[in-house]
Amino acid sequence: MGIRLFYIEYYICDVIDIDVVECSDLSLIAKLFKAHEDEPFVYLEDVQLLRVLSQLKSCKVFIAMVDNVPIGCIYAMKYMYNYGWIGGLLVHRRFRRGGVGKRLIKKALEFLKTPYTYLFVEPENIPARKLFESLGFNPIYKRLNCTFYTSSSGGYVCVNYDVGWEELTEALGFRERGGIVNLGYYPVKLTENVFYDLRRRGKVLRCGGIIAIIENSHRIILNGFSFTFNDYVLENVTVTLGESIVEVNPFYIKHKTPDFVRLLSYLATHGKVVVWTYEGDPVVSKFLSECLPGALVMEHRDILQ
Numbered sequence: 001m002g003i004r005l006f007y008i009e010y011y012i013c014d015v016i017d018i019d020v021v022e023c024s025d026l027s028l029i030a031k032l033f034k035a036h037e038d039e040p041f042v043y044l045e046d047v048q049l050l051r052v053l054s055q056l057k058s059c060k061v062f063i064a065m066v067d068n069v070p071i072g073c074i075y076a077m078k079y080m081y082n083y084g085w086i087g088g089l090l091v092h093r094r095f096r097r098g099g100v101g102k103r104l105i106k107k108a109l110e111f112l113k114t115p116y117t118y119l120f121v122e123p124e125n126i127p128a129r130k131l132f133e134s135l136g137f138n139p140i141y142k143r144l145n146c147t148f149y150t151s152s153s154g155g156y157v158c159v160n161y162d163v164g165w166e167e168l169t170e171a172l173g174f175r176e177r178g179g180i181v182n183l184g185y186y187p188v189k190l191t192e193n194v195f196y197d198l199r200r201r202g203k204v205l206r207c208g209g210i211i212a213i214i215e216n217s218h219r220i221i222l223n224g225f226s227f228t229f230n231d232y233v234l235e236n237v238t239v240t241l242g243e244s245i246v247e248v249n250p251f252y253i254k255h256k257t258p259d260f261v262r263l264l265s266y267l268a269t270h271g272k273v274v275v276w277t278y279e280g281d282p283v284v285s286k287f288l289s290e291c292l293p294g295a296l297v298m299e300h301r302d303i304l305q
């Protein structure tokens with residue numbers, strides 16, 4: 001019975017017309033998410049996030065329609081340094097395994113035309129992982145998300161800004177993260193050009209044996225959900241700013257815990273410290289009570305761009 005039903009649904013998807021179009025009516029997407037809120041890997045906060053990101057010119061929302069009824073959605077954002085970001089993918093349960101998810105992602109990639117595009121997926125979400133892999137996305141690393149409630153240091157400050165590209169690429173954590181850092185929640189790949197631009201802007205620093213790429217962001221609370229945005233997003237949207245957040249991506253020339261603690265207490269003078277790193281980070285793993293396991297980062301490389 002199950003197989004027959006699946007066949008019929010597959011057949012329906014195959015023969016009926018499905019349009020994938022740009023969507024400006026977010027209430028359609030909200031309804032689709034609400035109808036699936038009981039499912040794992042469906043997050044209502046995506047709808048709140050969309051209310052913010054859809055205000056950006058660089059972000060488009062796409063919807064799959066059958067007879068004017070929404071059956072799937074996705075959003076795509078062109079992010080800093082011309083990297084792409086994809087999120088909010090959902091296909092109505094009755095229309096799965098009919099290629100709708102694939103079409104939505106292809107539409108998003110066609111719009112983005114970015115050399116590298118990223119997404120986060122729960123490691124346990126096998127259907128989504130298989131779908132992304134079938135379209136050329138590769139798993140890079142599992143995130144570890146840590147919030148430190150450190151008091152700021154009034155004492156010895158260890159920080160300087162003299163870091164070279166070669167030094168960073170040889171540091172522990174660089175290869176492990178595929179050269180990816182988080183700037184304001186979203187991933188960016190550190191090429192030499194990106195690195196020197198960040199350095200010029202004072203976002204690359206060193207404390208003893210630790211190199212850190214940092215970003216000053218803000219917490220935003222929307223309908224009870226908490227998000228962290230940097231200026232790239234905040235300069236273009238209307239939201240009420242919450243507390244200051246210092247985001248830290250650590251790399252290790254020498255993995256010394258005291259240097260890490262000194263760095264955190266220095267950065268705590270600028271806001272609450274959030275550390276983005278990878279599962280297996282030898283220094284941050286010592287503070288696991290401050291950390292939550294994060295999603296898998298997947299990367300798509302468009303060789304034509």
Ligand SMILES: CC(C)(COP(=O)(O)OP(=O)(O)OC[C@H]1O[C@@H](n2cnc3c(N)ncnc32)[C@H](O)[C@@H]1OP(=O)(O)O)[C@@H](O)C(=O)NCCC(=O)NCCS
Nearest residue numbers: 041089090091096097098099100101102121127128130131
């Ligand atoms: C993940 C999701 C979007 C897939 O949508 P979909 O329309 O069913 O995907 P497609 O039909 O385009 O699938 C394309 C390929 O992905 C893989 N795939 C999709 N669903 C799968 C499943 N349940 N099991 C194994 N592989 C699966 C297959 O390789 C499939 O190709 P095939 O059908 O020829 O074997 C859908 O299951 C969904 O909405 N899930 C809940 C929300 C979610 O997890 N979103 C992603 C968050 S990161």
